[in-house]
Amino acid sequence: xSLLTYLDIGLALLIVGVAVSIVAAQDLFASVVSYxxxxxxxxxxxxxxxxxxxxxxxxxxGGGVTGVLLITAGKRxxxxxxxxxxxxxxxxxxxxIGVLATLVAGALGAVIMSLPEPPPxxxxxxxxxxxxxxxxxxxxxxxxxxxxxxFDTMLEKIVLILAVLGVWSVGSDKAWGHxxxxxxxxxxxxxxxxxxxxxxxxxxxxxxxxxxxxADAPGGAFQGGALLAAMWMVTMMARLVEPPRVDAxxxxxxxxxxxxxxxxxxxxxxxxxxxxxxxxxxxxxxxILIIEAFMLVSITAxxxxxxxxxxxxxxxx
Amino acid sequence: xxxxxxxxxxxxxxxxxxxxxxxTAGLLRFPDSLTRLHALTKADNLGLGLIAxxxxxRADSALSALKLIVIWVLVLLSGASTAQLIGRALRRxxx
Numbered sequence: 001x002s003l004l005t006y007l008d009i010g011l012a013l014l015i016v017g018v019a020v021s022i023v024a025a026q027d028l029f030a031s032v033v034s035y036x037x038x039x040x041x042x043x044x045x046x047x048x049x050x051x052x053x054x055x056x057x058x059x060x061x062g063g064g065v066t067g068v069l070l071i072t073a074g075k076r077x078x079x080x081x082x083x084x085x086x087x088x089x090x091x092x093x094x095x096x097i098g099v100l101a102t103l104v105a106g107a108l109g110a111v112i113m114s115l116p117e118p119p120p121x122x123x124x125x126x127x128x129x130x131x132x133x134x135x136x137x138x139x140x141x142x143x144x145x146x147x148x149x150x151f152d153t154m155l156e157k158i159v160l161i162l163a164v165l166g167v168w169s170v171g172s173d174k175a176w177g178h179x180x181x182x183x184x185x186x187x188x189x190x191x192x193x194x195x196x197x198x199x200x201x202x203x204x205x206x207x208x209x210x211x212x213x214x215a216d217a218p219g220g221a222f223q224g225g226a227l228l229a230a231m232w233m234v235t236m237m238a239r240l241v242e243p244p245r246v247d248a249x250x251x252x253x254x255x256x257x258x259x260x261x262x263x264x265x266x267x268x269x270x271x272x273x274x275x276x277x278x279x280x281x282x283x284x285x286x287x288i289l290i291i292e293a294f295m296l297v298s299i300t301a302x303x304x305x306x307x308x309x310x311x312x313x314x315x316x317x
Numbered sequence: 318x319x320x321x322x323x324x325x326x327x328x329x330x331x332x333x334x335x336x337x338x339x340x341t342a343g344l345l346r347f348p349d350s351l352t353r354l355h356a357l358t359k360a361d362n363l364g365l366g367l368i369a370x371x372x373x374x375r376a377d378s379a380l381s382a383l384k385l386i387v388i389w390v391l392v393l394l395s396g397a398s399t400a401q402l403i404g405r406a407l408r409r410x411x412x
Binding site: 189191192194195198199202 | 391394395397398399401402405
């Protein structure tokens with residue numbers, strides 16, 4: 001076996017170890033930190049599987065944005081715990097959870113082990129379709145995402161908006177329309193402000209670059225959008241900007257821009273090219289780039305809003 | 318000339334790896350958070366810098382060499398800032 005095989009085996013073992021430490025950690029924060037490490041290790045796995053697009057997404061979303069989201073959620077949970085004593089689930093309930101989780105894991109394992117050889121795959125079909133309508137794009141992943149399975153991609157972004165709505169609807173009636181609570185109550189430390197001021201311009205540039213090269217190289221709207229969202233969050237953490245009011249018109253427009261433009265492009269395809277989400281030949285590339293640009297706006301708006309949380313009454317002070 | 322460049326790559330990357338090892342040993346062995354932070358940031362900055370330096374002669378183009386430097390500078394920036402933030406949080410926690 002070559003050295004790389006040993007590295008792969010080491011990586012796989014490390015991931016299982018980190019996964020165990022996520023579940024076994026006593027402390028919520030330690031668990032979240034392990035989860036972020038898990039996301040970064042998974043990104044390495046995707047690199048080893050020659051899927052740099054997925055690796056970028058996993059690093060930005062699995063390691064980055066989800067990490068911030070979970071840390072924020074953990075902080076809020078801890079704050080809640082000090083108000084109301086936590087009710088411990090009984091032993092029977094814990095056992096039931098364990099049995100159900102084992103059943104799900106076992107069923108998944110059984111399905112994977114019983115796959116026919118070779119496993120059924122849509123990849124050849126998708127590749128053929130991407131070479132058709134998505135022609136002109138050098139990156140087959142983007143072509144598949146926006147051309148072959150465009151409907152799924154659009155619905156994914158709608159799910160993101162529904163998630164933001166879900167977060168907002170947790171707020172109290174009186175707080176509706178206010179801004180979410182600031183990321184920090186106290187005055188931010190000077191190094192945080194310095195980091196935000198230095199990092200944000202570079203990060204925005206890299207985010208737009210990753211979106212732009214997505215047509216021909218690994219990258220795209222989701223990866224670029226996650227980076228832009230991270231930059232917005234960094235500036236909010238440094239209190240350089242405050243979270244917007246949830247009823248701000250520009251915010252609402254930014255949230256729906258991606259799916260709306262995507263849907264309109266789909267409808268236009270029905271009229272011009274004869275099928276829902278068909279792109280007229282020769283115009284596929286500019287249309288896909290326009291859709292991706294608006295998707296970028298929506299993702300950049302949605303992810304920080306998920307982290308910022310529901311509107312809060314105290315935020316107006 | 319090629320052999321010299323290869324030698325330079327090997328030397329720089331080995332030195333970088335050594336600093337990563339030293340930093341990891343420090344992270345595992347040092348007694349408290351501030352000293353562990355010290356070990357970690359020095360190793361990251363210098364180790365990654367040396368590895369990036371060693372990879373530059375092997376880059377395909379001037380642009381990818383520039384990207385390597387940018388990655389190093391970004392890690393320097395975020396590493397130094399977060400070390401300050403963690404250090405401050407520790408000091409506040411102690412009072």
